[in-house]
Amino acid sequence: MISRLRDAQVTIVGLGLMGSSLAGALRGRCHAVVGVTRRHETVDVALARNLIDWGTTDMAEGVRAADVVVLATPVRVILRQLAGIGQLLREGCLLMDVGSTKAQITAEMARLPDHVQPLGGHPMCGKEVSGVEAADPALYQGRTFILAPLARTSEAALALGCELAETIGARPLVLEPERQDYLVATVSHLPYLLACALVATADVSTSADPAAWEIVAGGFRDTSRVAGSDVTMMLDILMTNQAKVLGALEVFQGQLGELARQIEVADEDALRTKLNGIRAERLRMFP
Amino acid sequence: MISRLRDAQVTIVGLGLMGSSLAGALRGRCHAVVGVTRRHETVDVALARNLIDWGTTDMAEGVRAADVVVLATPVRVILRQLAGIGQLLREGCLLMDVGSTKAQITAEMARLPDHVQPLGGHPMCGKEVSGVEAADPALYQGRTFILAPLARTSEAALALGCELAETIGARPLVLEPERQDYLVATVSHLPYLLACALVATADVSTSADPAAWEIVAGGFRDTSRVAGSDVTMMLDILMTNQAKVLGALEVFQGQLGELARQIEVADEDALRTKLNGIRAERLRMFP
Numbered sequence: 195m196i197s198r199l200r201d202a203q204v205t206i207v208g209l210g211l212m213g214s215s216l217a218g219a220l221r222g223r224c225h226a227v228v229g230v231t232r233r234h235e236t237v238d239v240a241l242a243r244n245l246i247d248w249g250t251t252d253m254a255e256g257v258r259a260a261d262v263v264v265l266a267t268p269v270r271v272i273l274r275q276l277a278g279i280g281q282l283l284r285e286g287c288l289l290m291d292v293g294s295t296k297a298q299i300t301a302e303m304a305r306l307p308d309h310v311q312p313l314g315g316h317p318m319c320g321k322e323v324s325g326v327e328a329a330d331p332a333l334y335q336g337r338t339f340i341l342a343p344l345a346r347t348s349e350a351a352l353a354l355g356c357e358l359a360e361t362i363g364a365r366p367l368v369l370e371p372e373r374q375d376y377l378v379a380t381v382s383h384l385p386y387l388l389a390c391a392l393v394a395t396a397d398v399s400t401s402a403d404p405a406a407w408e409i410v411a412g413g414f415r416d417t418s419r420v421a422g423s424d425v426t427m428m429l430d431i432l433m434t435n436q437a438k439v440l441g442a443l444e445v446f447q448g449q450l451g452e453l454a455r456q457i458e459v460a461d462e463d464a465l466r467t468k469l470n471g472i473r474a475e476r477l478r479m480f481p
Numbered sequence: 482m483i484s485r486l487r488d489a490q491v492t493i494v495g496l497g498l499m500g501s502s503l504a505g506a507l508r509g510r511c512h513a514v515v516g517v518t519r520r521h522e523t524v525d526v527a528l529a530r531n532l533i534d535w536g537t538t539d540m541a542e543g544v545r546a547a548d549v550v551v552l553a554t555p556v557r558v559i560l561r562q563l564a565g566i567g568q569l570l571r572e573g574c575l576l577m578d579v580g581s582t583k584a585q586i587t588a589e590m591a592r593l594p595d596h597v598q599p600l601g602g603h604p605m606c607g608k609e610v611s612g613v614e615a616a617d618p619a620l621y622q623g624r625t626f627i628l629a630p631l632a633r634t635s636e637a638a639l640a641l642g643c644e645l646a647e648t649i650g651a652r653p654l655v656l657e658p659e660r661q662d663y664l665v666a667t668v669s670h671l672p673y674l675l676a677c678a679l680v681a682t683a684d685v686s687t688s689a690d691p692a693a694w695e696i697v698a699g700g701f702r703d704t705s706r707v708a709g710s711d712v713t714m715m716l717d718i719l720m721t722n723q724a725k726v727l728g729a730l731e732v733f734q735g736q737l738g739e740l741a742r743q744i745e746v747a748d749e750d751a752l753r754t755k756l757n758g759i760r761a762e763r764l765r766m767f768p
Contacts (some may be wrong), residue, residue, distance in 0.1 A: 232630035316640050318696050338696050367695050374696075380686045381697045385704035388675050391737040399667045399732050407766060408654050409605050409625050409661075410668045412709040420700040421763040425756045432744055432752070443741045445686050447734065450678040451612045454730045459717055465719070469712045472677045475684050476708040479697060 195261075195286035195350050199224050199357045202261035207253065207275065209236050209245070209326045210424075211333070212292050213266030213318070217245040218331030219362035227382035230256035239326045254282050260357065263316070265291040269430035273302050280307040287353050290315045290358070294378060294427075295435040296342045296371035304344055311351035314342030314371060316378070317364055322422035332363070339364035342371045384446055386428055387439070389421035436458060482548075482573035482598060484643045485680035486644045494540065494562065496523050496532070496613045497711075498620075499579050499604070500553030504532040505618030506649035517543035526613045541569050549645065551602070552578040557763030560589050567594040575638050577602045579644070581665060581714075582627040582722040583658035591631055598638035599733050601629030601658060603665070604651055619650070626651035628755035659683050666725035671733055673715055674726070676708035 198203045204220055205228040206213045213229070217240065221227050229240050229249035237249035253275075257263050258327045263283065265272045272293045283289060288311045293299050296314045303312035319337040321328060339359035343352050352368070359366040369377075396414070400406035432439055456465040483489045489505055492515040493500045500516070504527065508514050516527050516536035524536035535542045540562075544550050550570060553558045559580045570576060575598045580586050583601045590599035606624040608615060623724075626646035630639050639655070646653040683701070687693035719726055743752040 230586075263699065320662065340696060365695075367692065369692055373690070373692070377687055377690060377693050377696055380683055381693060381701045384682065385554045385679060385700040386681060387737065387740055388704055389700075389763075390756060391733055391740055392672060392675060393759045393763050393766070394736040394755075395671065395733040396667055396766075397759075398736070399729060400664055401762075403660070403664060405654065405656055405660070406664050407667060408652070409627060409664055410766065412606065413672040413676075414668045414695065415767060416703040416706045417675055418763055418766075419703045421759055422767075423760070425753060425760055428756065429749060429753055433747065433749065436744060436747070440741060440745055442682065442686060443737070446678055446682045447737065447741075449681040449685070450674065450734065453674055453678055454727060454734075456728075457723060458727055460720065462716060462720065462725070466712060466716055468681075469677060469715065470617070472684075472708055473710070473712055475688075475706055476676075476680050479680070479683075479705075480702060480709075 195288065195348070195354070196422065197350070197355065199262070199361055202224050203228060203259055204262040204264065205230060205257050205260035207256070207263065207265045208239050208267035208271070209249070210266065211324050211328045214236050214240055214326040214329035215331060215333040216264060216266060216292065216362065218243070219334055221245060221247070223361050228256050228260065235401070236241065236326050243326070243329060245326070245329055253279070254371070257282050259284065260287060262288045262290065262354065265289070265293070268427045269293040269295055269434050271430070272299055276302045278297050280310050283310050285309045287313060288313060288354050292317055292357055294382065294431045296340070296374045298434045300342055300371045302345055304346070311348055312344055313347050313351055313355045314344070315355065316340040316374060317359070318382070320423065322419060324424045335363035336408060337364050338367050340374050341366050341368050342374055343368065374436050376438050379435055379442040383431060383435060383439045384442040386420045386423060387443065388446070389418045393418050393421045482575065482635070482641070484637070486549070486641065486648055488512050490515060490546055491549040491551065492517060492544050492547035494543070494550065494552045495554035495558070496527050496536070498608055498611050498615045501527055501532050501613040502618060502620040503551060503553060503579065503649065504618050505530070506543050506621055508534070508615035509534060510648050515543050515547065524612050524767060525657045530613070530616060532613070532616055540566070544569050546571065547574060548639065549577065552576070552580070555714045556580040556582055556586065556612050556721050563589040563593065567597050570594045573598065575600060575641050576728055577605055577642060581669065581718045583627070583661045585721045587629055587631055587658045591633070593673070598635055599631055600634050600638055600642045601631070602642065603627040603629070604646070605669070605712065607710065609706060611711045622650035625654050627661050628653050628655050629661055630655065662722050663725050666722055666729040670718060670722060670726045671729045673707045673710060674730065675733070676705045680705050680708045
């Protein structure tokens, strides 16, 4: 295994928002950044925007000489790619991903041939825009980059993964896959579903009234923002974290139901205590 | 009634975030801006920050010579103030408010003495900070300012209300009180409750895990932002719009329940169709 990122060829598979932003952030900080995509046009855009050194639509060609390969496709595409990519990789290659759920991916990674070093990854960032056109090399700056090593992952491989995260300005955080999936179900996947249900509610309740769109204020805009996320990406996330997402939804529905009951019976003392506690908690989270 | 705002003494009752920001936005654009508050210290801060021409803790003194009075206190304080303020106001005085619910306030305004011109108001803006220290004269810039005239409100009074909204950079929008309360229940009060229930869920589910706070990403931050709103203000809003808020909650719970069921039975076709429709709707709302 290569010891320093600056000597490495890093191949990024998938040049959507996450992959192309990663490419741009790594460009010039390692020996070469290579992009693998389905479409030639995407390679052309990535080259024109100086995000990659070279690119290809041929997976075998793109990963053959790679010291580090990062899968940056939707979660279930990653799962399919993991089934076939092992034999294409050189001895000691670090194989990472940037998918939002980790239990299924690391389980699949455990089946890779022994000569590959697997490491699950999940950078906590994103945008409501997709594709190479939206590439933003600063996307990872200041964000947490979760790393989920397997039992078989060597210390050197984990150290190289940490170096990659730090090189793009992120803060590596090592988490066990089940624990990461539990936490992101609440802090990431649940907010997406709430935003979606809020937009659907506004659509059902108020879309017949043209005044509704004139009065949507900052609260609605912010609360609904993530409803604009890429649907294929989110569907893969929800379907590979089904039980934990449903668990988070159930806790949420209980909390919202309690607020609704307190409003219904006008139990103002209980409501005030609850809302004050929540406000204090929010201020603790984001001082 | 005075015909032009620039000749008017405008008295603002309550120098919290909304009132003090309004004062700052009007200062220099009318004859005088007067502040009425409970505490002398607030008058001192407002004077030091050049938000008012003069201030007092004596309601009668502050409103006696006013051509326009704006009540900028929590909704149920406005309701109490409306019961006694009429006799303190001069002939033809325009009496407005900036409370977030309008049905109960305009019903109370209907009982004002005939020499007063009442006009309900609700600017669609706010912040998660409170008090005169947070005053921001640009707060109203580009925002919709809902105006809810009563049957007895004269055209001249409505025109003066519109001029006030435009003077502070807002867009006036005339709405019937019940219709405004219905719409804001969905686009403003519901997002607040979702943000609160989300923070409560994170607190219940993940607060024992220190990693949770390292991974909260932009989605959670944005979706939970309004949970930091002033609790007394929000409690008054919820309690004076109880039925419509509960109606909006019910529609939301139905929408969220439908998403949960589709995830549970893994009905991906239905889920994809639904999420795509929601994403398109969100993009239409905020292009």
